[in-house]
Amino acid sequence: MSKKWKGIDPRRMRMIDRRTFLKLSATTGASALLAAKYGLGRRAFAVPAAPGLSDPALQPKFVELAPNALDPGFLFKDLNVNGGPAQKPNFSLRIRETVQQTGLIDPKNGRRLKTKVWGYGADTVSWPGQTFQVMSTSAGGADETVVRWANELQGKKHLLPVDTNLHWCYSLHGASSANGVDYRQFSIKKNGVPIITHLHGGNSDFQFDGNPEFFYSPDGEVKGPQWDFVEGGFTNTFRYNNAVPAGNLWYHDHALGITRLNVYAGLAGFYFVRDEFDTGLPGNPLGLPAFPYELAYAIQDRMFTDKGELFYPAFPGDPFYDDFITGEGAILPPDLFPGGGPTALAEFFGDHM
Ligand SMILES: [Cu+2]
Numbered sequence: 001m002s003k004k005w006k007g008i009d010p011r012r013m014r015m016i017d018r019r020t021f022l023k024l025s026a027t028t029g030a031s032a033l034l035a036a037k038y039g040l041g042r043r044a045f046a047v048p049a050a051p052g053l054s055d056p057a058l059q060p061k062f063v064e065l066a067p068n069a070l071d072p073g074f075l076f077k078d079l080n081v082n083g084g085p086a087q088k089p090n091f092s093l094r095i096r097e098t099v100q101q102t103g104l105i106d107p108k109n110g111r112r113l114k115t116k117v118w119g120y121g122a123d124t125v126s127w128p129g130q131t132f133q134v135m136s137t138s139a140g141g142a143d144e145t146v147v148r149w150a151n152e153l154q155g156k157k158h159l160l161p162v163d164t165n166l167h168w169c170y171s172l173h174g175a176s177s178a179n180g181v182d183y184r185q186f187s188i189k190k191n192g193v194p195i196i197t198h199l200h201g202g203n204s205d206f207q208f209d210g211n212p213e214f215f216y217s218p219d220g221e222v223k224g225p226q227w228d229f230v231e232g233g234f235t236n237t238f239r240y241n242n243a244v245p246a247g248n249l250w251y252h253d254h255a256l257g258i259t260r261l262n263v264y265a266g267l268a269g270f271y272f273v274r275d276e277f278d279t280g281l282p283g284n285p286l287g288l289p290a291f292p293y294e295l296a297y298a299i300q301d302r303m304f305t306d307k308g309e310l311f312y313p314a315f316p317g318d319p320f321y322d323d324f325i326t327g328e329g330a331i332l333p334p335d336l337f338p339g340g341g342p343t344a345l346a347e348f349f350g351d352h353m
Pocket residue numbers: 198199200201252
């Protein structure tokens with residue numbers, strides 16, 4: 001770190017950012033004024049992608065401070081602080097539904113909207129999940145980080161429309177079911193939403209790697225077929241190898257056929273490995289910035305209804321449906337897709353960030 005950086009007060013950093021932000025939002029404001037002058041409604045510049053959806057042009061921008069995922073207050077607390085052999089999990093986490101304010105407002109009255117999301121957390125859950133920070137064995141860390149992932153999604157309904165005609169958790173049967181179980185006997189309505197967490201970039205044993213066929217329903221009642229081939233059977237306590245160099249990893253859901261929906265609902269977060277070079281601390285041998293100058297942001301795109309609920313296209317009339325279904329000449333058998341959905345679309349681009 002150069003002297004120059006050391007001298008800057010973190011609060012001033014934030015101010016600089018703010019000023020830049022204000023400048024940017026002033027530009028947006030100017031175009032709105034121009035529009036008013038020439039009698040163009042703001043609608044002339046953007047419209048919601050479909051009726052009933054939130055119009056991003058009517059949302060205030062650069063108002064909320066984007067949280068830094070490396071803020072010490074946002075790190076998960078390691079339950080075995082001294083890196084000692086992890087008999088208990090280092091991190092005991094749950095996957096649950098919660099309600100969050102994302103910064104969205106109701107343009108009609110300026111009131112904040114609330115959004116139902118799914119998140120990871122120790123006591124309370126959040127989207128994105130809090131950040132892991134673990135030490136590589138090369139820097140004296142334990143051999144493994146042990147994480148318990150408790151599926152506590154209690155609703156018997158997904159937040160988003162699920163295409164159950166896909167190759168997914170509860171459609172495995174016949175040759176596609178490795179353990180011979182017919183998973184069509186299960187449903188979200190009866191058994192809840194299955195999950196399985198993948199540590200992206202991790203060096204993990206197969207049973208802890210978040211393979212989609214290792215899914216499990218709330219409380220592990222329904223287990224994916226691959227658990228039958230694991231010595232000792234199913235567990236929701238996973239072990240991650242710490243004999244890896246420093247890096248920016250992330251964790252996210254990976255359940256068969258509903259990964260896009262579970263992640264969209266909020267199931268993702270950061271996982272940093274530190275080592276003797278990238279220590280994450282000031283004065284590290286690589287001269288990398290440390291908190292508050294080292295920042296971690298996940299940029300994600302979403303769509304919302306005008307009530308603030310997450311929206312994901314799946315039915316005729318929804319954004320991208322024409323591009324990937326009608327326009328491609330796809331024919332969805334009406335007995336399987338009453339009303340033309342819900343179906344999975346090949347691509348999606350949200351209009352809110
Ligand atoms: Cu991944």
